[in-house]
Amino acid sequence: MASGPLPPGQRWVAAPIPFDIGPVPEADLSRFRLRLFGAVERPRELSWDELLALPQVEVWADFHCVTGWSVPDVLWEGVPAGAIVDLVRPRPEVGWVVAHGREGYTTNVPYAHFLHPGTLLARRMNGAPLPPEHGYPLRLVVPSLYAWKSAKYLQALEFLPALRRGYWEERGYHDVGDPWREERYR
Numbered sequence: 001m002a003s004g005p006l007p008p009g010q011r012w013v014a015a016p017i018p019f020d021i022g023p024v025p026e027a028d029l030s031r032f033r034l035r036l037f038g039a040v041e042r043p044r045e046l047s048w049d050e051l052l053a054l055p056q057v058e059v060w061a062d063f064h065c066v067t068g069w070s071v072p073d074v075l076w077e078g079v080p081a082g083a084i085v086d087l088v089r090p091r092p093e094v095g096w097v098v099a100h101g102r103e104g105y106t107t108n109v110p111y112a113h114f115l116h117p118g119t120l121l122a123r124r125m126n127g128a129p130l131p132p133e134h135g136y137p138l139r140l141v142v143p144s145l146y147a148w149k150s151a152k153y154l155q156a157l158e159f160l161p162a163l164r165r166g167y168w169e170e171r172g173y174h175d176v177g178d179p180w181r182e183e184r185y186r
């Protein structure tokens, strides 16, 4: 629950600053689908109710944006990434996960970070449903990496053997993005 130390080159702020490549997309839980596909044994498409039936966790984590701000002690609640792994069974050659946002955003996450115990598919933030501008109804949260890897408006996770760059990575952001190593750009 306590905030960790501040990664190099960061400063604390009170709340995350919404950052989007486009307008916040509309959301309708009755039509929600999360597509899980790629190099997996069992591709799946989950409805909102099916997502709620999976294991749920609470994760307290600091949130580090590559532009220099960090938010201490964000409480996230949702489905641990490990439950998704158990469900779809990624093939042994998987090395990357590409997260897709509904508005077209993508980001590539190293599979090793996806497997970190703190990584989750978050439905709630600080005790309430995700606010629209923070990813409603679902976002990936990867606390071990800079915030751009935490894709909002999550609609699909794609498991891949080789690196395929996402939106910011194609534009020069780091493929991994570890804040402790200051992996901002490449």
Ligand SMILES: Nc1nc2c(c(=O)[nH]1)N[C@H]1C(S)=C(S)[C@@H](COP(=O)(O)O)O[C@H]1N2
Pocket (backbone or CB within 6 Å): 016, 017, 018, 019, 020, 021, 022, 065, 066, 100, 101, 102, 103, 105, 133, 134, 135, 147, 148, 149, 150, 151, 152, 153, 154
């Ligand atoms: N779908 C989607 N997810 C996204 C983005 C985006 O534009 N679209 N921006 C990323 C970036 S660059 C950052 S810094 C964080 C910001 O999270 P926040 O908007 O909740 O503060 O979201 C990340 N996730």
Ligand SMILES: [Mo]
Pocket (backbone or CB within 6 Å): 019, 065, 066, 067, 147, 148
């Ligand atoms: Mo960002």
